[in-house]
Amino acid sequence: MANPYKEIFSVPGTIGFSTAGFFARLPIAMAPIGIVAMLSQAHGEYWLAGAVSATFALTNALIAPQVSRLVDRYGQSAVLTPATIISVMAFLTLIAATNRGWPVWTLFASALFAATMPSMPAMLRARWTGLFRDRPEMNTAFAFESAADELVYIAGASLSVGLAVALFPEAGMLVSTLCLALGTLAFVLQRATEPAIRTAGSGSPQTSAIRLPAVQIITLALVFVGATFATAEVSAVAITKDLGQPNAASLVIGVYGVGSFIVGLLLGAINPSMPLQKQMMIAVTVLGLTALPLPFAGTVPLLAIALFISGVAISPTFITAFGLVERRVPAAMLTEGVTWVTTGIGIGMALGAFVAGWAVDTFDPQNGFWVSVAACLGALLTVALGQRTLAGEDCDDGVCPTPQAAE
Template structure:
């Protein structure tokens, strides 16, 4: 089979007018997703020498993003994506620059947390914005799975390229440079995406004199998926902190970016394959199965004892990331009303972000208390919990109406 034949499903996606533009600008706009956590850890640890404080600040950024992004998503569904994207990009720029300033000025630590919170809460979830545009552009369920897989691959491209960039800039120039690079790229990408109004999902017009009705998005099934994603997120947040600590303990701090890129690289490979595979079973079954595989694979992190082993095991564990993320997003897309799709997709990402918060804080404390090598127990445990939560979500999801899956072309 030729490479072109393998890539045909992806090439077909970009034959749809407008998809290249919003996917490319969305790729740039989501750079902070891969740089905020690591960049803030390198910045704060470089200024204070404390991984616990660095993890707490990074966690504050992530937690406040988790609080703010669903509200911005709801506003997008009501008034349109472009207006909201422009406002959040400018807020993010102002508060992000202020955060770096107070850290470098050695201002009281409460100002670090306050501005980290304001920076995070001003961020919109660009991944959900782009995925909702794909859902609007593609009528076929199989194509939407491929598009969601491509976006997971795009996420991993960012995670492959951005961590080494941030690490090298922080190590070779100055700690703030990595954080600022991600900040400026994200703002530029969001502003560019906001100009592509023709590909945004339409807003349901409001009839004059009638009260605005709110679409019910946060159902028990969606909560179950979001909670599972929360546990998955603890793995991501913990890996940022523990990998940096382990690499520095081994005397090769720059290698942290290489190891994190290997983790994301495994997910990139798996995402490309999953996007064109036609996996049998229901959407719920795929979600639970991929979550359990993710849980098992992460236990290999207990074996890390050297940097080469870390890179190899991170790549293998990373192979299970994209499938569970794509399966969850596809499940949400099939069950959430179109009028609330951006919000629905954002809630799952919010679960991830809250998990990143918990993972960063727990891992920072574990590195300081146990040492970095033993602290790999934190992401391994987080992955095991994700598997358990997925099974619990299945108990809820299997009782819900499956007509949405049938309509989406999935055999129950």
Template sequence: MPDTSMTLPAPVLALSGDVLVAAPPTARPRSRSRSRPPSWSRSRSRPPSWSRSRPPGPDRRPAGRYRRLFAPPGARAFTAGALLARLPMGMFSVSAIIMIAGAYGSYALAGAVTATGLAATALVAPFTARLVDRYGQARVAVPATVIAALGSLALLLCVRHHAPAWTLFAAYAATATTPNTGGMSRARWAHLHRGDPAAVHTANAFEQAADELCFMLGPVLAALLCAALFPEAGTLTGAVLMLAGVLVFAAQRATEPPVSPRPPGGARTPLRTPGMPALLLVFLATGAVFGSMEVVTLAFVDGPAAGAVLGLQAAGSCVAGLVYGSVRPAPHAGRRLLGCLAAMTALMSLPLLAAAGTGSLPALAAALLPAGMATAPALVTGMTLIQRLTPEGRLNEGMTLAVTALLGGIAAGSATGGWTVEHAGATAGYAVPVAAAALALLLCLAGPGTGPGTTKARLS
């Protein structure tokens, strides 16, 4: 393409004495409006090198969106570390139950110990996330993971040597310092793709699919290790994988979000942000869907096929998350969340209808697959809203609060589902996840900042 910065007119014939001579072309001065900006302004607006390699315009191909997502240097490395660190999250509870029940002969004790660890995590995790926001991911996540890994090893030794029961509670409570690797990974995506809502949407969908994959494969791997090797093998392997994954994740310093020692604007916690408490209640009710569905399905199937049937629900959620992330999100995230929760409420009724209508295992498995596909879009959109509502410099804390709400909902859903199964039967128990999904939808409708009438720019 020719250079258009200056225009050379055609030679002009001029009369010089008796000879016609060609006047030399004169360069037209560059227009002021096209002059290059000074170097300081170019350095401020210049995008990073990986973003300048993107093709112009939105990439509508699903593979193209994920290719753009992993374009920043170091993105694939920290993703690998995050996946490695998250896989044990689905292993620890199953491993602890198998290990403790086998050594002490009490499933009640095993359940109480794991419940104590869950409650301790719900209390400690937000404070760990606040430290991460203030001092940086690498400086906090590594020592916190070391403490959690030592707690897992202490539990292993206590069980191995048949120590008093109270030592099991103390050791497992020490694992509460485990950092929220999924939240830290989402914070990195939000930092790398700031100003690109479509890329952040794809990143949230990928992270949700990764969560589902880890929680689907973790229990299977734990059960296999405990059965094939020795009862403590699942806990030992989980501690090693978690520590190795966090070390790989923390080593990618180039993608780490900057720290914010003092919250801007004087904000002390995301809980004071308008709309955040209502959104956390939605996460709480959504967690109850997962907890109740798991307990009720285990009671309904009552056999070795229960794990495979529950795996269909997780597989459906994983696939739906990847597909949802490959499409361009519709505007108005608050309204999008309402649509996702409405779809989840409708599809959660399929297992209830299958269990009540036929009572057959194949019908229930076929109903759980679309029911699982409804959950990922709701959580992806909810996490997007969490990121937009969280004050700057508090992103890890905000997302950890969302995960804590989910954990609390899972615990409440498990208790409610178990009580319903015991008093009304497994078939009636499927009404609990339907009611929990409907409650999440109602809370979203009533909550300020999440309903369809919101006009906040941050939620659009």
């Protein structure tokens, strides 16, 4: 049996843009939790750390789709460079404001401007789609990207917290900013694999991808999934600190996605034939069931085990979600459609970080995980109620048919 991953990476340029994109998207995981780790240590208040992180993530969730819409219209190389420069300068200002004790308003202002950070997962999936559109290899490529996203959350969040705890509060954010700057530069310089600009078909007016019902459903579902990420990260930092083992936070967060990473790679190799909307329903159901033990994990080993099990369904949720977007969104707005779904995760992480931080400060660290349980229930209900729409026919050359009844 041929190795499907070897086949997709045999295409010239795929290893290069995939490697550069991996480093460029590390800040997706490093920045939100890095802000929390940096400010909670520098100021000693989780609510402030969560609020600044939420400001960045929520603003990015609104701005990144507009950046991607410009990318769909003018191309990646023309848009990514200026957007990244603004974001890098703002992150550096946020780090300086924390280190030098500048007024609190400068933290929020910096977080607002840092939100111009582009959605690299969308850029990567757009390149894969340009290479393998309507071919079986694209399912494998999307599965690889979902597994890589998971690895980003494993490595990024763990690295960000670990550096902040082991070195100094700003260390994680410094590395995150460096990855954003150098990774995006390397990605943009690889012009050979940049997807061509596609215009909307005659049956599809140039509108926003968020107006499509399927994008709305998937985005909302991943808002809830993103909330589970942030809750796990904030609660893990608070619990390990409360137990007198703060250095264990990076390890506990790291194991969160290991199982999911492995399952994601297996799904990419197997390519199940079950309809994607049904696969997504199964994934979010498992996600909800495995979240139930989290509030009762009162030691570091139990916490690590519970998070490992809880993370198993994350990559399958991502794989099916992005696969559905690729099939339900016209090619001329694919980058924007993927970005809305990606930033849905960011919105969830922002809200999850804020609510979990409040729960930790108000009650105790263990109660933060009840936010995860509630968020998983929200994802399950959203996907269940949206099955009819998600089972619609594929878009073809810019035209999306009316959703049909689920099989």
